[in-house]
Amino acid sequence: MNILVVSENFSRGGLETNINTLHNELKKHNKLVYAFGKYEKTSYLNDAKIYSDFHFNYDVTIADFCSDVDRLVKIIEAEKIDVVQVHPFYSVYQAFFATQLTGTKLVYTCHGYGSLTFTPNLFDEILLEYIFEKGVSLNIGVSEKLCEMSRQQGNNNFLLLPNPIDLDAYKQTKVLDNKKWALVSRLDIDKYGAIKKLFEMLPKLNIESIDVYGEGTEKKKLENMAKRKKLNVSFKGYVDNINEVTLDKYNGVIGLGRVAIEGLAMGYPVLFIGYDRVVGLIDKKIYERAKKLNFVPEYFDDISINDLNKQINNMSSNKLDYYIRDQIKEEFDVRIITEQYIKEIKNASFINNQSKAEELFNKIKKVNKKNQFHISEIVADIVYNFIKYDTRNMFIKNKILLHGDVTKNKQEIINLKNEIRELRQFTCETIDDKVNYIISNVNSKWIIKNDLKKIFKRRKNGKN
Secondary structure, three states: OEEEEEEEEEOOOHHHHHHHHHHHHHOOOOEEEEEEEEEOOOOOOOOOEEEOOOOOOOOOEHHHHHHHHHHHHHHHHHOOOOEEEEOOOOHHHHHHHHHHHHOOEEEEEEOOOHHHHOOOOHHHHHHHHHHHHHOEEEEEEOOHHHHHHHHHOOOOOEEEOOOOEOOOOOOOOOOOOOOEEEEEOOOOHHHHHHHHHHHHHHHHOOOOEEEEEOOOOOHHHHHHHHHHOOOOEEEEEOOOOHHHHOOOOOOEEEEOHHHHHHHHHHOOOEEEEEOOEEEEEOOHHHHHHHHHHOOOHHHOOOOOHHHHHHHHHOOOOOHHHHOOHHHHHHHHEHHHHHHHHHHHHHHOOOOOOHHHHHHHHHHHHOOOOOOEHHHOHHHHHHHHHHHOOOOOOHHHHHHHHHHHHHHHHHHHHHHHHHHHHHHHHHOOHHHHHHHHHHHHHOOOHHHHHHHHHHHHHHHHOOOO
């Protein structure tokens, strides 16, 4: 198959590792091409054909949005693409029109809850839900929770596909009893709470030192905290060969998500942290829960310092409790996952809404090109008027109708306020004060109408 992978950004992180792992396996029997908004060159995808500098963002102008769609269409046609695999977030909007215009299947991958809930306004939400209804052939999620969320939004064509691991790259490690651990994480604000909590616990834990691998906005704050508390913590920066750097060096690995999977794949004990929690070591019981949630600890409880120390102290005598490499090999191996992936996207059907999508796109292209696509009231009106007659999703229809009612009420209030301002030239000071009071305190058009009636009645009776 010929696959075009589309994503907003490609730099350093779990998304990039996921894409690269799939790439290295899929390229053996398939052609892969990439389209990114911002692209930062790393050792990943070093043999891939990459198109970059798209405008996959919230602030995109109509000119750039339409240009992106036209460019994607040319790539799809030139590369003879069979399926477009799109990653969140804003790239999905351009990808939808490009796939419909070319008759190409569209697959959307959900990496987290934000993949389904990222929309900041009603327009983006309505258009996204419409895309799921009329454009997405297959939704892929890395956890059962995402599948459940997607079904609640009316998307039933959903496939659970865990984060893949190339077991050949993650060799069996020696677990050293040196009380030295590797913490692997982005050091951004969403990770800060859990790392801070771990650092606060560290003086009382049977862990003597931690090497931190990662970069982010909160790195300096964490460095200062470690220095202030005199913790034996060393910041190593970002590496993209964590499987080699950590081999045969540590007592265990600390992290969540893909980091937890990689640590377990190497045979390390993994200290599960994240979402402002320190959960504890992943044993077989926690593994069964965590794998269904893509190793995100949102639904887990914190562990006490005493209980965590008990786990750490018992590691040597209970190694098999924390050795989960064999299960990872059975359930997360990239060969198994890519085989299922190719099978499912081949079986997925193109959702044909071509004539409608082309009509809608042509209407958008006529709007002032300098306007921003995602906040243009003109674009919103065009999309709403178009979608409300095409959707079969009553939730979408109701949102559009609700928006129309709110807009209508707002306009009526504006009109009434304008009428009141025009009356000022015919009123005495007392009534003018009343008008000003109404304008500054009005909550709805009904209050305005009520007060107008009172004013007119007083004037008719010759009163101020």
